[in-house]
Amino acid sequence: MTEVIGIKFEENGMVEYVIPDRHYAKDDFVVVLEKKDKRLAQVVVENTDFPEVSLPNDLNRVERLAEEGDLARYNDNLLKAEKSMAVVADLILQNQLEMKVVDIIFPLNGSYVLINFVAEKRVDFRQLLKDLAAYFKTRIELHQISSREESKIYGGLGPCGRALCCSSFLGEFPPVSIKMAKNQSLSLNSGKMNGLCGRLMCCLSYEDDFYRDSKASYPDLGDEIETKDGKGHVVAIDVIARTIKVAFDKGRAPLTYGVEEVQLNGKA
Numbered sequence: 001m002t003e004v005i006g007i008k009f010e011e012n013g014m015v016e017y018v019i020p021d022r023h024y025a026k027d028d029f030v031v032v033l034e035k036k037d038k039r040l041a042q043v044v045v046e047n048t049d050f051p052e053v054s055l056p057n058d059l060n061r062v063e064r065l066a067e068e069g070d071l072a073r074y075n076d077n078l079l080k081a082e083k084s085m086a087v088v089a090d091l092i093l094q095n096q097l098e099m100k101v102v103d104i105i106f107p108l109n110g111s112y113v114l115i116n117f118v119a120e121k122r123v124d125f126r127q128l129l130k131d132l133a134a135y136f137k138t139r140i141e142l143h144q145i146s147s148r149e150e151s152k153i154y155g156g157l158g159p160c161g162r163a164l165c166c167s168s169f170l171g172e173f174p175p176v177s178i179k180m181a182k183n184q185s186l187s188l189n190s191g192k193m194n195g196l197c198g199r200l201m202c203c204l205s206y207e208d209d210f211y212r213d214s215k216a217s218y219p220d221l222g223d224e225i226e227t228k229d230g231k232g233h234v235v236a237i238d239v240i241a242r243t244i245k246v247a248f249d250k251g252r253a254p255l256t257y258g259v260e261e262v263q264l265n266g267k268a
């Protein structure tokens with residue numbers, strides 16, 4: 001077992017586990033020693049023991065509790081990043097590159113600058129790197145992120161009216177597939193399944209186990225089924241209401257039955 005704490009470098013960032021030098025309380029600000037520099041982070045998970053097999057091999061370490069000077073430098077870096085956004089965007093335009101800067105991060109000692117960007121295609125930014133290095137006068141790291149990561153950084157409100165899952169509580173992005181939408185009988189052409197990132201909404205994965213396990217006891221769409229009104233074919237299933245809609249031949253209107261009211265292959 002290894003003693004670790006969970007920290008976030010940004011408010012909506014992923015939880016990372018690091019090795020503490022002592023006990024820390026939730027919401028404490030700490031200085032984390034990385035390979036490249038030092039960064040300010042906030043504690044979100046207090047000291048706890050984790051199995052070593054569940055942790056990366058090269059965990060970063062906490063150097064100490066953050067001091068007022070560290071907080072002041074961090075805030076100065078935020079202002080510097082905000083002022084630099086327009087300059088970086090202009091340099092991208094001058095180099096005629098199809099990319100968009102999303103975030104600029106300065107570590108505490110300013111030994112490098114991390115610039116996150118999005119682009120639909122692969123970008124040759126060799127000249128841009130030189131221009132950025134000349135402007136910032138330090139080493140530049142350009143990191144291409146996905147549309148999901150972009151939404152996580154910006155935040156916003158989802159179709160449900162609540163803060164985006166990715167920017168409020170999600171750590172890693174869950175795998176989401178069209179099959180999950182089909183399991184929940186959602187329309188594949190409505191566009192309502194997509195989040196602000198343009199990808200399938202992460203929340204489709206939350207109830208997938210329930211729908212998948214529930215549907216195992218239901219007939220498939222198109223199956224022939226026996227009802228009190230005769231044989232028909234399944235045209236819709238509602239696992240929440242526990243109902244099955246059945247269509248009949250000879251122009252009869254479809255009827256809806258409780259799952260306990262029908263029989264499939266001779267079984268109730």
